Amino acid sequence: MSEKGVSRRDFMRGAAAAGAAFGSFTILGATAKGAGKVFRVGLVGCGGRGNGALKQHIQAAKVLNDKLNLGIDIKVVATADFFKDRSQRTGKAHGVPKERRFSGPTAYKKLLDVDLEKPTYTWDTLSVPDADYRIRVVASDSPSNPEGQSLEGEKISDPVTVDNTRPEISGLAPIKKDRGGWSVPGRAHDETSPITGIEYSLDGGDWTTLPAIDGILDSKEEFFSIEIEALDPGRHSVVVRAQDTRGNIGASRVMMETQ
């Protein structure tokens, strides 16, 4: 079987064998034969984590399509969440028919009854250290061919980054300015991925975006400086948070005393 004709099962087996990991995620449905390269997906848990995993998975399919020319089509066919609004919202965003957006305590069971013919597969990147991984995809047609006549092919992808660790904020050291103002310099650092966002909140207020000192957020280490105008006398707090390209968020807080 050529790489273009790789079956879903073979793909899963090969990817799993290679320790491939795209985030904790469940793929349901799809027959190895007949369904072609359409991956039918049912999402159980439509909160931030579930939606994030789904996004990652769609991205992973795109990477595989780009790098290995697999022509994978991810189709979300059902959603399930205890909360109706979450299931509805995610389902609507992915074109899931209303009758397949399940909610309530037995939502996941209803989802599992949606014409599934295959068991569940899960990739959990939390079981592997942060690093770049290559995915080895092995395709074999041995199940449908006599012994000795089967063919096998494999390809190895470009590196895929797994990063489940939060960026660190350090060096927050408020400096007093004139008229009760403060300057708070700091550093955002991530071991694995570039920093894509830095924000701060003064006294629990709205988040304000911060630019990088060097003008562009593009590397694993970025420096920033928060400039605060005159504050009322008393204790004040500044919380800074930074996000890496994988969506991990790390935060830190510093207190200031204005006379």
Ligand SMILES: [Ca+2]
């Ligand atoms: Ca990270």
Ligand SMILES: [Ca+2]
């Ligand atoms: Ca930079």
